[in-house]
Amino acid sequence: MPFPPRPIDSTLHGVTDYSVGAALMTGLPKWAGVGGTESARQIRTAGAVHAGYSTLTDYPLGLVKLIPYKAHLALDALGALALAATPFVTGQYKKGRRHWVPHVALCLFELSSLAMSDPTGKGDFHGDIEAVRRANTEDPHRKIHEGPPAVTRVNV
């Protein structure tokens, strides 16, 4: 197992993208106690943007595969930092804790999710592929790509 462990493959990352995006756009602002405020609008916008570029990402859950997966991860990081910075840039943090804590908490959640995401997309692969290649007495490529068919069509 690599350290730090990165058990989140690109599919699971996509599941998180869509479910968190949907939560941010819907009930989460009210649940966080900022319903109807500027903070709610910012969080909803972040959720919509997040879900939006997820649909354009080149990973199993992307609908149009335009954005490379690593670029998507970079956007995640930038978006998380931007969300955390927003209350301090606008000055709304002065209104009270609930106007900046949700932003920072979401940023930390996003960054920890990123820390556990495998940038190669392979996720939790923890085999020793070189050891397998050394020990394997077959040649997979030759077996697949060379030689005659293994089946004879028989008359019925």
Add this chain to the structure above:
Amino acid sequence: MRANVWSGRNTVQVENVPDPRILNDRDAIVKVTSTAICGSDLHLYDGYIPTMKRGDILGHEFMGEVVETGKGVGNLQVGDRVVVPFPIACGDCWSCRHELYSVCENSNPNAGIAEKMFGHPTAGIFGYSHITGGYAGGQAEYARVPYADVGPIKIEDDLPDDQVLFLSDIFPTGYFGADLCDIEGGEVIAVFGAGPVGQFAIASAILLGAERVIAIDQYEYRLQMARGKAGATDSINFSENPDIVEQLKDMTGGRGPDAVIDAVGMEAAHGHGALHAVDRVKQSTRSESDRGHALRDAILACRPGGIVSVIGVYGGLLDKFPSGAFMNKGLQLRAGQCHVQKYTRPLYERIRDGQIDPSFVVTHRLGLDQAPDGYETFKHKQDECVKVVLTP
């Protein structure tokens, strides 16, 4: 002895465990010479089949040499070379007498659990959770084979292990899938999944006389094997175009295949992002046990009046089942764990006749101690892996 045991989700380990011994007069002990990792072992590995316990010995595809027999085993001798079918069947009950060996009524000591899950008990299976009896599996140096007077098939010539090993499961299972399609000659058959069972379903459809066989997968190297080795006439790579149903209709003049085989089962992947996300979330939160996208597409693609044959493993419940398409198109849904004992002899004869060389699927042959890396390589489709055979 050394054995590959389940140690939790995504973890197997090769450990020293007690040797098996005869517990019943109808038992035999087999010294395993070859054993394989099955795609359905990955459902255990991934943690989607309940009732696994740490220390359970995995493996239901194995063959070897008989080293001991119980008093009631008259058909086998010490030294015989045998392939062992994965379903454990008594040979005497109503199901066995009707050649429905995978639903044997006597071989599952945990029948109550299976009955709660499925409405009826199902047969015992080697190394496949406690729902199917909690039997020790064959990824080990030795295995106890219950009802040894019924299941194992004697190999009476010098065919190498790789050519006969798959009589234990994936060749009969693929053949069963094709057999359920009532192929009489000239049909178009679509096969979802070009893993090992899918490869044998394709090859079997060809053996039975299908005119066209369309292989469907997302890995090009597997489709290459399907076309170059198993006999597929066409292929669909859904990582390039996820609309499988439309492509199948286009390839069949708008009608759809005569029969569709689902050789994928409960961990289907597909290119429709949003649907896949919903399935993944529901499966990971255990609000559905099976990701059923291959089955959904199979039903939607099959021509009206056609047959959908399900040999991919499902464990419990799935949602978004297209019941309207299924009913209104008048489809027949046929399914099952293969009744392996019914097919071993005729398929052995096909191998001996040279109609098929089942060893074509073997891409990796490793020692038993490398089982953990073998599972990972197979699961993650690394190194063009199709089938891993382990040698104890």
